[in-house]
Amino acid sequence: MYMKRVASAGLAVALAVGGGVMAGAQQRGGARVQQPEPPPTVPAVPAPRIPLAPAPVRGASVTPALEGWFQNPDGTFTILVGYRNRNQNQTFDVPVGPNNSIEPGGPDYGQPTRFDLGRHYGVFSLTVPKDFGTKRLTYTINVNNQPQTITLGLPSGYQISPFRRNDTGNTPPVVKLDPSGPEYQGPPRGAAKTLSATVGQSITLPLYVTDKGATINQSASPTTPAADGAVTTGRGQRGGITVRWYKHRGPAGETVKFEPASPMLVNDPEPAKLFEKPGDRTGKATTTATFTTAGEYWLRAQISDGSQLDEQCCWSTVLIKVDAQASAGSKGP
Incomplete structure (x- = not known):
């Protein structure tokens, strides 16, 4: 019993001394010792965008x-x-x-x-x-x-052949804006035509197109020529000619209403007579454009032969400049 009391007393003394030592470590000679600062909080790093993640709805470049x-x-x-x-x-x-x-x-x-x-x-x-x-x-x-x-610039490795694919021999469609006008093929080169329009009144934009298709290494079977008046193009069709109109330049915030924006090419034997070298497929695609505000507009039409739309071939692009004049009650520039 005596040994237990001595042990208990010793433990009490040790605790008291330890407490005094700890207190002395925190306060010596009346001066308080500065305790170490806690480590700074590191802000969370946003997760990087996954390479195949969908594009942002808004706010991107x-x-x-x-x-x-x-x-x-x-x-x-x-x-x-x-x-x-x-x-x-x-x-x-x-x-x-x-x-x-x-x-x-x-x-x-x-x-x-x-x-x-x-x-x-x-x-x-x-x-x-x-x-x-x-x-x-x-x-x-x-x-x-x-x-x-x-x-x-002209960096090595970026030279292209926009008028003929070396692997298939394919060439871009040839386009005319007027029956008696010049032929256009390949990349755009300034305004091909200048038109006038009145705000609120549509103008008609016909395109005459001919295309001969690929000449070598053609994996698709030859197609039977379409009957007169038949539609010879459509999205997703191999070898089908597609036409798409865009606003290229114009007053900010104003759209150009194309009806339709992707007109179908209708087979017609008459346009074939307009070209120096008509291809296997020839037709006419017509749309109308309506302007809501006066000003200078540039319209862009891209015509693809349906083989493969990429940065080189085989498509043709034409630009049309339109001067839209205000009408009574219409908006100015």
Whole structure:
């Protein structure tokens, strides 16, 4: 019993001494010792976007794209440019200026001011002199406070053949805007035609198209020529000619109403007589365009032969300039 009491007393003394030591560690000579700061809280890092994740609905960028370059018969070079709007539900009208510029020598090189959803190939081209060499231009598009800049030039590995695919021998469709007008094929080169319009009144936009299709390594079986008046195109059809109209430039916030935006090409033997070398498929596609506000517009039509729409071939793009005049009671520019 005596040993238990001694042990208990010793434990009490030890606890008392220990408490005094701990108190002394916290306060010595009346001065309080600063305790260590707790480690800082590290903010959570947002998870990186998964490469195959869907594009944001809104708030993302528009990225210009260098699609390649080719040499012209006169020794000059043409640079082909497109873009990708990375939003799912946000289109943009960006006037030429600080947020839509090509420099030096710009800011206007004929680039679009309207940026629709998705990837757009062969939107415009610019021609540089034969001695351009290693010089560079910079193309900047800034939407949602996200400036995107690329370099335009003649880099090795970017030379393309927009008038003939080397693997299939395929060539782009040939297009006419008027029965007696010139033929257009391949990338756009400025305004092919200038029209006048009145706000609220539609104008008719016919396209005469012929295409011969691939000539070598053609995996698809030959098709039987369509009857007169038959529709010879449709989305998803191999070898079908597709036509699509877009607003290229124009007053900000104003849309151009195309009826329809993707007109069907109707087989017609008469347009074949309009071309120097008519192809296997020839027809006419017609749409109308209506403008809600006066101003200068550029319209873009892209015609694909249905083989494969990519940055090189096989499609043709034409640009039309329209001067829309105000009518009584219509909106001005």
